[in-house]
Amino acid sequence: MPTLLWFRQDLRLADNPALAFALKGPDPVIPVYIHAPGEESPWAAGGASSWWLHHSLRALREDLRQRGSELILRSCADTGAELLNIASQTQADRIVWNRRYEPAAITRDARIKSMLRGEKLHCESFNxxxxREPWEINTKSxxxxxVFTPFWRQCLSxxxxxxxxxxxxxxxAPQRWPRSSSLEELNLLPRIAxxxxxxxxxxxxxxxxxxxxxHFLRHALGGYPAARDRPDLDGTSRMSPYLHFGQISPREIWHALRAHAADNRIAGWRESRFLTEIGWREFAHHLLYHFPETPLQPLRAPFARFAWRNDAAALRAWQRGQTGYPIVDAGMRQLWKTGWMHNRVRMIVASFLVKDLMIPWQEGARWxxxxxxxxxxxxxxLGWQWSAGCGAxxxxxxxxxxxxxxxxxFDAAGDYVRKFIPELSALSSDWIHAPWNAPPQLLQGAGIELGVSYPLPIVDHGAARKRALAALSALKNQTDS
Ligand SMILES: Cc1cc2nc3c(=O)[nH]c(=O)nc-3n(C[C@H](O)[C@H](O)[C@H](O)COP(=O)(O)OP(=O)(O)OC[C@H]3O[C@@H](n4cnc5c(N)ncnc54)[C@H](O)[C@@H]3O)c2cc1C
Known part of the structure; x- marks a missing residue:
């Protein structure tokens, strides 16, 4: 009898434990992907992720077809009912999948597992x-x-x-494939281009x-510890979307790094900066698993009472890369243009939103x-709570x-700013990060009219800093009293 292989955020065929389990016997395997955005609320995939998902499902389907298989697509409001439906249409008696760790997915998957088991279907899930599973790593108590360092030390031990x-x-393959929706029917691509x-x-x-x-291991790993902070360089791996959608697994990265280090006689790869960043991803999942309320609530509870400001115009300027601070605007435009932002700049734009503008970190996380x-x-x-000072x-x-x-x-020559802010491209590196200080004739020569072709700063950083620190002391006084 066939096994249903339920793909989720594990869109790969190599190092896929659920697939390996499904292939243990001679029985047919029916790969399915079920699109049920309503069940993911309030964290259903956003526009850029949906674009990624569309193309990833197409790539996965191609890989499956090359191996004599298919990818059955369905769109529905109730994944459990849909799985049961496909199982009864295909006489499948087993359903297997790889685990997810978001709170809504955990609740939904537990419900589905118990419902399917109640229907006498065999269910197995895998990491x-x-x-490491989030529950495998614990403090002495x-x-x-x-805290990251002891967490990662324990992982490495x-x-x-x-x-x-x-x-x-x-x-x-089964004798007959069940019905599949077309990829287009999932409506993952944006309507406007x-x-x-x-x-x-x-x-x-x-x-x-x-x-x-x-490419990264061969050309960038050696320079990574310094280059990882330089948005003007191509110094990081860009593995993040592939890791999120499971197109590569952290175990594959771990072992690729280990093999690369062995081939090139690189010592200390386990303690390397690159593997440590993979460790931060593990830590993020550990925290989300144990503190499932943190996507909306600060881990440090008093921060819920911080005097955040409601400023729609400033939020819009930040989102559109029109704050008048070139490094902030370049980051926000890189995000809009490419769907990704360099980590150093993520930290800068996040700090600017929550501290200079005092807009709640949840607004930034949502954008x-x-x-x-x-x-x-x-x-x-993790990134937003870290930046807002209210997380682990x-x-x-x-x-x-x-x-x-x-x-x-971090962008001393201004190349990163020039790449994403063409209005400033003729400005020399001396002034590129603070154009309002540039001599007027120099601005004129560079074709810049501040407030017209590029905005003046929407806040004065010095004054904004004082305002944020005053709000922090008020919060402390409130908490102490
Ligand atoms: C405000 C804010 C929001 C962020 N949001 C996300 C997000 O939604 N998704 C996401 O994957 N990362 C997020 N990060 C972390 C980090 O910015 C990205 O993982 C990194 O920029 C991805 O680029 P890379 O793959 O080239 O990273 P590399 O430097 O090559 O690192 C390798 C891998 O390690 C992991 N990693 C690196 N830094 C971090 C980190 N600080 N936290 C967790 N994992 C890390 C990622 O999986 C990354 O792909 C956020 C950081 C901040 C400050």
Whole structure:
């Protein structure tokens, strides 16, 4: 009898434990993907992620077809009922999948598992997304970690994760395939063509993930510790959307890094900066699993009473890259144009939103959710709570990034700003991060009219910093009294 292989955020054939389990016997395997955005609310995939998902499903279907199989697509409001429906149409007696860790997915999957088992179907789920399950790593007292370093130290003290499983060369097909929706019927692509920049920046799919990883290991790994902070360089791996959609697994990355280090006699790869960043992804999932309320609530409860401002015009200026601070605007335009933003700049724009503008971090998290191709509930929540000073192991609130000096330090020549803000492209590096300080004749020569061709700063950073610190002291006084 056939096995249903329920694909979710594990859109790959190699190192896919649910697929490997399904292939243990001779029985046919029916791969299915079920699109049920209503069940993911309020975190259904945003516009950029939906674009990624569309192209990823097409790539996965192609990989399956090359192995004599198919990808059955369905769109519905109730995944459990749809799985049961497909199982009864195909006489499948087993349903297998790889686990997800978002709170809504955990609740939904537990409900589906118990319902399917009640219908006498055999269900199994596996870890295909993390190096360690979030519940495997605990403090001495048995609770979750809230500080990264000891968390990662414990992960590294364990044996290497199992080597990745190879992709199968073929999948046994059923005698008849059940009905499938077309990919277009899932309506994942935007109705108006705003994704052209994303299209030219990315190729979703497992093959591309592996090609990019190999390119990174060969050409960028050595320089990564310094280059990872430089948005003007192509110094990071760009693995994030592929990891989010499971087109490459962290175990594959771990073992690729290990093999690369062995071939090139690189010592200390386990402690390398690159693997540590994969560790932050693990930590993000650990936190989301143990603190499922954190996508909306600060981990440090008093921050819920912070005197946030409601300023729709400032929020819109931030979203559109029109704040008048070039490094902030370049980041927000990179995000809009390419569906991705460099990590250093994510930290700068987040600090600017929550501290200079005092707009709630949840507004920023929501905008990132809609515009990032790598939008990931665990990593996005960690990133925003870290930036707002209200999360685990967070940057203290009083450390407020100065957008001018951050730009001067990490984009010294201004190349990143010039790439995304063409209005400023003729400005020399001396003034590019603070054009309002440039001599008027120089601005005129560069074709810039501040307030007309490029905005004046929407806030004065010095004054905004004081305002944010005053709000922090007021919060402390409230909490202490
Ligand atoms: C405000 C904010 C929001 C963020 N939102 C997301 C998000 O929605 N999705 C997402 O994947 N990352 C998010 N990050 C983390 C980080 O910015 C991205 O993972 C990174 O920029 C992706 O680029 P890369 O793949 O080239 O990273 P690399 O530097 O090559 O790192 C390799 C991998 O390590 C992981 N990683 C690196 N840094 C972090 C981190 N700080 N937290 C968690 N994992 C990390 C990612 O999976 C990444 O692909 C956010 C960071 C901030 C400050």
């Amino acid at each position: 295909g997304a993390l190096l 048995g609770g979750p970690y809230q 364990l044996a290497d994760p199992a080597p990745p499983l190879p992709a199968p060369t073929s999948l046994p 705003w994704a052209t920049g994303i299209e030219s920046a990315w190729t979703p799919g497992s093959h591309q993930a592996h090609a990019l990883l190999q 990132f959710w809609d515009t990032l191709v790598d939008a990931d509930l665990a990593s996005n929540t 192991d967070a940057a203290p609130f009083f450390r407020i990034f100065n957008p001018v000096s951050q730009g001067q330090k």
